[in-house]
Amino acid sequence: MYLKRILIKDLESHLPGDIDAFICCSSFEARCKTIAQNVSAKRFRWVIIAENENLFEVGLRNTMEFHSRFASKIIIKMKVSGHSPIITEDAVAYSIANALSQGAKSFLIDTTTFTRETLLILLNYFHKYIDRFGELTFLYTSASEYSVGDLPERMWLSRGIREIRSVLGFPGNIMPARKSHLIILLGFEADRAARLIEQYEPSILSIGYGPKDTSITPAHHEMNVYFCRKLMAMYSNVLKFSFPPNDSLGTKRAIQKQINKFPNTNVIVSGMNTKLSTIGTALAAFDNSEIQLAYAEPDIYNFSGYSAPGSHCYVFDLPLR
């Protein structure tokens, strides 16, 4: 598996020669366009644009820009839903199968602005039908800033939890008589993690957080440390562990290591950190079908200031075969 962090302006030179289809996700975030604006449309014939029916209006302008940029291509819409994972899975299957049936084999996937759940469902599709595909290249645009313009103590990305559910395709093997081990890759939103913990009431709780230098701001690293301490004061079986948020394979290994400490438990993993680490949770689940992935659907996003695009992106492949 390779993983390269590059300047976005150098993207073209790091892409494989052979790409049939480009998959991207239209969103309210400006970052959704970064890769599309920096990759030559000549490279591929098909463009699959994921559009979230629940966020369609807030992302409409960006959606129209995508359609305009790729007007000469065969555009396939992937109408996903933030509320209904069934609609999302069907849309993923339909749109990709459509491209495959027309001859597409190798895909370039911009993972940046997919919701975590949609991204996981997409990865599951690739994993399940990997033999139908040629080369799969993944991209992720980093952000220069989150919660743009807000003071550290006022930063937010999303609010409220509409629903907590298992991710479609990753039900795990939750046995009624076993103890539960909840593993949370903690990100920015400790309150959402708290809600998840309240819902699951696990026997064992493992909180993962990235090293200080990978945190959005030093203040957030401190907040996460404080949150962990608070949990440890409240609950009796809380463990901390570290994972590399910008390395999917590394995240996978960290999760596996944590799981091995408590064999014979029902393992539920929720990635609340970077998309790359969320991909790591999927890799862990592919190797170990006992893992259930859980997703807490936010009620509302910080539409106006979620993020600002950075100057770097990640190019990587994944061990899906």
Add this chain to the structure above:
Amino acid sequence: MTPENNRLVALLSKGVADQCPSLPREGNVNYYERFRTNERFLTTNVHHLTTAAAMAQQIKHIEKLANKNNVTRRTLLDEIVKNSIWLTDHGVTHVETVIERAAQLVLKGNCNLTAYEAFILLMACHFHDVGNVYGREKHEQRISAIMDSIDPAVIGDNTFERRLVADIAAAHGGKIGNDKDTIGALPYKAQPGPDEVRAHLLAAILRFADELAEDYTRASRFAIDHDLILKASEVYHQYADRLRKVKINEGSIELSFEINKAVSMQKYGKGAKQVFLLDEIFDRTLKLHLEHLYCMRFMRPYIHFSRITIKIDLYNSNYSKLLRPAVHIEYDLEESGYPASPRGGIHCVCPNLVNGSGTNWTGQLLQNTVTDVESD
């Protein structure tokens, strides 16, 4: 074999040909073929056994009892009488009649059965009495055991489908605990979605069709004429034999009995008793009326009959012409007039009208209860 022009078979056949979406697509099963295969299997191996096997079970029961110590002669004789039921036909002819009746109910109604529902109903018709091979008592609860013994290549390995057929078939009779509401107790949604099988409707159609299938095709004229029927079962066979016509019209049903002088004057064995055929007709048609009211609950709004008309005519001895002066008894069984209060009062209608300890609420109970409650 059920003819191709039977409404239900035609519905199924067309549904398969049109690849109707109601038919499950798993395993590329041809549901018409599956029905015919099961029909052939049961016809060849099971249906013809039901009557004889039920009798054999009764004999086994008597044998077992006779081998016990301290069983008195009186007890043994009573058990022999109780277990001397020679069932009317429960074989292929009866199944064909039930299917025919069910098809007519569907035709005269407005249920728009899907092809899959037609399949399920046809299968349930075939399986509803197979449990009799293990004996009459609780035969409807033994359907699953028979199904489990059939090769999955014949019956299919879709557990849910087999379960659905067995449950619908079993609801045609019997009780759950002391409760005869077997259709209401079916573990399926009372208001199913558009793609779901209407289990309660199909169970009610089967149950009512079974009631309407108790006609002369179930009786053996030869056995009756040669006095071969066991005493305790005589009236059941006469009843069946004398029911000459069942006509299902739009909104009403007609049952026509033909009896002659000899039949009307004689009493027939019914268990340990002796009864007139006319009295048996009254009892059985009243039961039919109650079944009608019960099944209508689940058949509404798709199928509705407002009336069952019973006609009884007296014929000459060989039934070639009506007797003169004519004796014609006709009556309608329908909901009419103001409903009568049940003898048990409101507690009969509302068994839930009880307090926390399960005692019926009455004025006296309330007075006793509030006496212990502190005033504001």
Add this chain to the structure above:
Amino acid sequence: MTKTVKIRNPFSVQTPEEITAKDAVSLFVDVFTDFPRIPHRGHTFVHGPRGCGKSMMFRYLQPDCQCLAHSCDIAELPFFAIYAPIKNTNLSLTELIRLKDLNLDTMLNEHFLTLYLAVRAFAATEPLEIPDKPQDRQSVRDFVEKHFLVLLRRCGSSLTHSTTPNMSVQQLFAFALRLCEELYSEVIMFLKTFSSSAPSAFKGPLCGYLDFLYPMLRQMRKLPFMPDGPIFLMLDDADNLNKTQTVILNSWVSTRTTSDVSLKISTQLNYKTYRTLAGTTIATPHDYSEVNIATVYTSSRNRYQERVREIVRKRLSLAGIESTPESFFPPDREQEEEIDRIAETLKREWGTRGRGYRPSDDVVRYARPNYIASLKGTRKAGSKYSYAGFEQLVHVSSGLVRCFLEPASQMFAGQVSHNGGKPVKSISPNLQNDVARDESNNLLFEEFDKLASEEGHENEYYTRVKQLSNLVRSLGGTFHQILISNRSERRVISIALSEEPTPEIAAVLKLGVQQGYFHASSLGNKEGTGRTPLYILTRRLAPSFTLDPFGFAGYLFVTNGFLRDAMSSPDVVKRIRETGVDSYFDSGQLELFK
């Protein structure tokens, strides 16, 4: 070299499942005099918000705790309780949504739920000291071979497993448990591979309550070491079942099986429906009895206080801390002395200026409110009302034990840190007050505060949350204004609705109850024509609005107009402050409880 000894936090929250029987029995305070129906035969719903003690009750009812508590064998117990926690994604897997509106939906959900409970039933035997004599082994073998396996086969199982002759009792139960787990896994595998575009047939057995679970449990009851009494199936947090599973469970409740099996179902007031498969509705009392823990403890504060005192006393004792709850959580001495001085003044002046029937009435009604009012306007740093003190903290927890224990746990951790690791004998009033205020502010601001910046991107739920936020702040502010006014009754923290609420208002109030900001109750109206809905603001917010947490004797009658204003903006408080409470609310609106 000094040895660092880790100090055990006596208030740390363990999920009741994790607590050993010994600890559970030590910690448990008998609440069944408050809820007598729960440990008796009959289906029961136990409602209450998170943290009110439902799971702890269920833990205590389990046979290992009961045997320890009553020093007896299993056979001597009055019932055998099987605990079945329904966690968020145990049973309501997302994959099940694919079955919606398909024929298999009901059957497979029932099969899944049935197997889940069957596994829990066998798992319940693991921690028990079940005799393993030859006759016990034979009974259990007969149960497994002649009932359990037969029932499974009748449900369509083609498993050919059988027991081996020298299996012990525990091994036999483990064998049955593993079989059920195998079938449970099969369902998950089926769901994983199920596709709407190419649906596969389910080929496994289909077990239900009436054809498998109930007859199995009935036979299990007859085992020689089992009690004569019924089996309790305790489903904890049944809100987490999906809609189909909820309907199925209701159908089970409607069956008359309580002589053998009683269902004890806890909910967090979010139970999806009471409809059954037949389309009817289960109802109390004929199908089940019902207990709302929050209602009992909100309406009977003395009982709750006693319960918490006992819980805290036990926890301190278990941790080796020789303090009473009151001395462990001392109040702010200076504040209490000042309040006592005010009380003395009120008693002295009652003869000339008193309002209540007795001097003590005036003390209760006015001492603390007068003190709080006296703090208003003072510029002294730190001159804020303190919520320290065991009694105050109990009141602030608002009938939810967890809302006492969680802050207490933080207070303890803070005090340990402050003490430099030395043993803790009490929590400083300042620390108590800080934590109580933090908790209150978290409850108030967590979800609400930052939403204000997101105008224009609203969905229905978001709008309702915002309205609830405004309503809570409006009412909190209003109650504070009443508290510091000169009215005869100032300790008001409830509203009564003087008219039928509009659907919008009803939805916001319902959300408030669900989220724990209000507790719903009712009053008999004067006309005798029915009951008036009453909404009591949670005392957990008392620190945010500087309210007197010690009890309440009044409620404010409000109209839809007032509620609409309050929901649209907390500015109503400004208007009340400017106009004065007396002018804003006419005399009929502020009423006393009898």
